[in-house]
Amino acid sequence: MSTFFLIAILLLGFLVTFQIAKASEYVGILKGEKKNFEQNNRINGFLLLLFLVFGLIGVYWCNELLKGRILGESASEHGQKIDKMLYITIAVTGFVFVITQILLFWFAFRYQYKETRKAYFFSHDNKLELIWTVVPAIALSVLVGFGLYYWFGITGNAPKEAMVVEITGKQFNWIYRYPGKDQVFGKKYYRNISDVEDNALGLLWDDKAAQDDIQSDQTMYLVKDRPVKLIIGARDVIHDVGLVHFRMKMDAVPGTPTTMWFTPLYTTKEMKKMTDNPDFVYEISCDQICGKGHFSMRGVIEVVTQEEFDLWMAKQKPKYYAVFPDKDPANAKKDSTGTAAISLDTLKLTANK
Amino acid sequence: MSNDAILNKPAEAVVIHGDDHDGNGHHDHHHKETFISKYVFSMDHKMIAKQFLITGMIWAIIGGLFSVLFRLQLGYPNDTFPILESVLGKWAKGGKIQPEFYYALVTMHGTVLVFFVLTAGLSGTFANFLIPLQVGARDMASPFMNMLSYWFFLLASVVMISSLFVQTGPASGGWTSYPPLSALGGASEGSKTGMDLWLVSMALFVVSSLLGGLNYISTILNMRTKGMSMTRVPLTIWALFFTAVLGVLSFPVLLSGFILLLFDRHGGTSFYLSDIFVTGQGALPNEGGSAILYQHLFWFLGHPEVYIILLPAMGMVSEIMSVNARKPIFGYMAMIGSLFAITILAFLVWAHHMFVTGLNPFLGSVFVLLTLLIAVPSAIKVFNWLTTLWRGNIRFTPGMLFSIGFVSLFISGGLTGIFLGNSTLDIHLHDTYFVVAHFHIVMGVASFFGMFAGVYHWFPKMYGRYLNNTMAYIHFWVTLVGAYLIFWPMHYEGLAGMPRRYLDFSQWVSFNQFEGLNRFISIVSMIVFAVQLLFVFNFFYSIFKGRRVTTKNPWGSNSLEWTVPLRPGHGNWPGEIPEVHRWPYDYGKDGRDFIPQTEKVGANESAH
Numbered sequence: 001m002s003t004f005f006l007i008a009i010l011l012l013g014f015l016v017t018f019q020i021a022k023a024s025e026y027v028g029i030l031k032g033e034k035k036n037f038e039q040n041n042r043i044n045g046f047l048l049l050l051f052l053v054f055g056l057i058g059v060y061w062c063n064e065l066l067k068g069r070i071l072g073e074s075a076s077e078h079g080q081k082i083d084k085m086l087y088i089t090i091a092v093t094g095f096v097f098v099i100t101q102i103l104l105f106w107f108a109f110r111y112q113y114k115e116t117r118k119a120y121f122f123s124h125d126n127k128l129e130l131i132w133t134v135v136p137a138i139a140l141s142v143l144v145g146f147g148l149y150y151w152f153g154i155t156g157n158a159p160k161e162a163m164v165v166e167i168t169g170k171q172f173n174w175i176y177r178y179p180g181k182d183q184v185f186g187k188k189y190y191r192n193i194s195d196v197e198d199n200a201l202g203l204l205w206d207d208k209a210a211q212d213d214i215q216s217d218q219t220m221y222l223v224k225d226r227p228v229k230l231i232i233g234a235r236d237v238i239h240d241v242g243l244v245h246f247r248m249k250m251d252a253v254p255g256t257p258t259t260m261w262f263t264p265l266y267t268t269k270e271m272k273k274m275t276d277n278p279d280f281v282y283e284i285s286c287d288q289i290c291g292k293g294h295f296s297m298r299g300v301i302e303v304v305t306q307e308e309f310d311l312w313m314a315k316q317k318p319k320y321y322a323v324f325p326d327k328d329p330a331n332a333k334k335d336s337t338g339t340a341a342i343s344l345d346t347l348k349l350t351a352n353k
Numbered sequence: 354m355s356n357d358a359i360l361n362k363p364a365e366a367v368v369i370h371g372d373d374h375d376g377n378g379h380h381d382h383h384h385k386e387t388f389i390s391k392y393v394f395s396m397d398h399k400m401i402a403k404q405f406l407i408t409g410m411i412w413a414i415i416g417g418l419f420s421v422l423f424r425l426q427l428g429y430p431n432d433t434f435p436i437l438e439s440v441l442g443k444w445a446k447g448g449k450i451q452p453e454f455y456y457a458l459v460t461m462h463g464t465v466l467v468f469f470v471l472t473a474g475l476s477g478t479f480a481n482f483l484i485p486l487q488v489g490a491r492d493m494a495s496p497f498m499n500m501l502s503y504w505f506f507l508l509a510s511v512v513m514i515s516s517l518f519v520q521t522g523p524a525s526g527g528w529t530s531y532p533p534l535s536a537l538g539g540a541s542e543g544s545k546t547g548m549d550l551w552l553v554s555m556a557l558f559v560v561s562s563l564l565g566g567l568n569y570i571s572t573i574l575n576m577r578t579k580g581m582s583m584t585r586v587p588l589t590i591w592a593l594f595f596t597a598v599l600g601v602l603s604f605p606v607l608l609s610g611f612i613l614l615l616f617d618r619h620g621g622t623s624f625y626l627s628d629i630f631v632t633g634q635g636a637l638p639n640e641g642g643s644a645i646l647y648q649h650l651f652w653f654l655g656h657p658e659v660y661i662i663l664l665p666a667m668g669m670v671s672e673i674m675s676v677n678a679r680k681p682i683f684g685y686m687a688m689i690g691s692l693f694a695i696t697i698l699a700f701l702v703w704a705h706h707m708f709v710t711g712l713n714p715f716l717g718s719v720f721v722l723l724t725l726l727i728a729v730p731s732a733i734k735v736f737n738w739l740t741t742l743w744r745g746n747i748r749f750t751p752g753m754l755f756s757i758g759f760v761s762l763f764i765s766g767g768l769t770g771i772f773l774g775n776s777t778l779d780i781h782l783h784d785t786y787f788v789v790a791h792f793h794i795v796m797g798v799a800s801f802f803g804m805f806a807g808v809y810h811w812f813p814k815m816y817g818r819y820l821n822n823t824m825a826y827i828h829f830w831v832t833l834v835g836a837y838l839i840f841w842p843m844h845y846e847g848l849a850g851m852p853r854r855y856l857d858f859s860q861w862v863s864f865n866q867f868e869g870l871n872r873f874i875s876i877v878s879m880i881v882f883a884v885q886l887l888f889v890f891n892f893f894y895s896i897f898k899g900r901r902v903t904t905k906n907p908w909g910s911n912s913l914e915w916t917v918p919l920r921p922g923h924g925n926w927p928g929e930i931p932e933v934h935r936w937p938y939d940y941g942k943d944g945r946d947f948i949p950q951t952e953k954v955g956a957n958e959s960a961h
Contacts, residue, residue, distance in 0.1 A: 244850030255627025
């Protein structure tokens, strides 16, 4: 019913507008083309000025309304640089925006048609044109300079002491892997990927280095003030690791691993206090369209202190033991073959769902 | 075919409308054109222009309607609309737009508006209509190729439309269609038949665009009338010339990218595919391909495409602004120079779309430099437009208002390009609503404004009637205010990192603070869409019932198109093509309101 009303109102609006438009055309003819034109011109000239004034007020108002909801404190050092670059750019472009918009609408209003006015024949002026070639070029050089300085800092090599975490995107979630005690990631090959055999990353179990790798698709744990380097991969299509609070982003491309590094500055708990939001979490958003579940491809990062991290890590079991429980020293005493067979069967069942 | 060859064949100059004989003068032998040859398989550039325009308008309505649908989802993510299910069936199960369909909508919205409306509809219309009229030619260099260009476009349209009706839905991998998503039917429903149709349609579109582009270039270079040197053509012609050059050089690269994609889809090749495991399908045999290669090929067109869309609008705005300010365009040579600079740079900046793909940071820095360089010619253009208005005697015709609106939007959208072109900021802003806001303002709405300006300005020449002014003013003001209300706040969403192509933000702690704002944007976009329908109505109503144009040159313009009869026939000028003696911007010179290009330079006239 409401749809019907909406359409009816729309049609009515159309009809009324059309009738008014038609009538005003006739009135215009009666009034004389010249008088009609002059009146329309005055109205539109005034509206342009009005648009300028209300537009600038609107820009200010919109900023007041929304500025509290945008950036928030940057949670990484890189992020702080990016924020600084952002404010420099906003200042420069904001200045140009206000000046040029004022000139545009003011000139339009100020030099609107008057019968007595003579347009000034002014076809070119080399000096003026040189000024507005050189000045923007200098301003942009400054922005490029700042930008590239930060860019090379951010994309440069990660510090040697950085911890390394692997993150792999798949439709539609993230898988995290830590290298385990030996600090070396085990080899993997995509043809070994098998959901049935609980090998989501295709690890080569024969590789000793793979046997202590920690794997999870729940939460990525990072340490405050400790640089972290992410090795980013994708299993099926292109995804993108978007870390809005750290201001970082990098595509996850199947077949081509990428990396990024940053240093978290605040633990999740600290951020909860700082943002005054008890629900705060660091979220990983997929920022490259990857299929129908793209909008829900969410990961979570928990930044903790080194002690908390060590505690958490101590509780983690290598994936190898989950797949081959008989190899788990904790299960060593039991009859190994039987349990392994059973657990593999159950895994098959769950994976097939 | 040279001008002389055509000149010697007056029989080709056939009158379109029987009732306009007076304006046309008579020719020795009329031959009656049939409905088919006049309106359907027409080789008259003016008719082909109208065909492009009207097809483009139909596409614009469809593409706009798509955006209304997905804005409905974004504005009201928790509501259901049963009426949608009755119209769309399984795509809106339970009155809610399904994710696959949402992605199909955004993909089609982008494809349709970028290619079918703003490339074919805008440059197809005005290149066809204006090039022969403004350079003084009877028709395009090859009217037949020109006709083919339209029919390939229509064929592309038909294929694209048909993809909406296949079982698995149309392409849904975004208008950029990045593989592997677009290559793997197992990864997305839209990558099945829909994607094939999308690729076929786009290939046909490229053919259409090349046929058109080659024609535009050769017409401009070879078929200018006597005295019409390249420094005497209106800026529209320069803009359309560079547009055509951009298209001819970059569309083939896109096509090659599409062909490789087709091979990967059906030929078992691995150009873009490597190390892929699709859930439910298993590991694929492809190894050694690079998904990023496609992005290079795509953006090698994709970025020039932005200027293919924007340059014609710039050219028309320059022309319309000068005519209505009654003042020469400021810095004609600088305008040409900046168009040229933009054209060159357009080919050298494509990788700024790829800063976060794992591109070598050094390569990225080169693209930062080249990208921000584009801001210099852009700034020159803006300041030249501002100076054109300064001390003019401005008439606010609808065309002029849209031109002023264009400049305003071009400034706003251009400045945010300085954010995105800077790789450091792009890390944070990439694929957020900031990008959506940026390109919609600078490429989408601004080019639409250029197109509207062109339609309002040249409608009298196209149809011999005026559009209704009151509706035009309503159209302008609602669209301008609406465009800013829709896209300005989106910058803030983007600064907050809100990703694009999400249909529901409710589960995200970081992005759910904009629910009210999203609804506001949705409501405004629907109002703006309704007002576009008003324009469409005005357009078709005025073709038949608009106020008649009574003089050849209603705007007091200098350029050649206003020397043809009220309703020019095929061949444009009934007699000889006029000779040109001056540039087209002698407005307000030596105390005269305007001096047409056809007027000889007086003995004691001041040189400009």
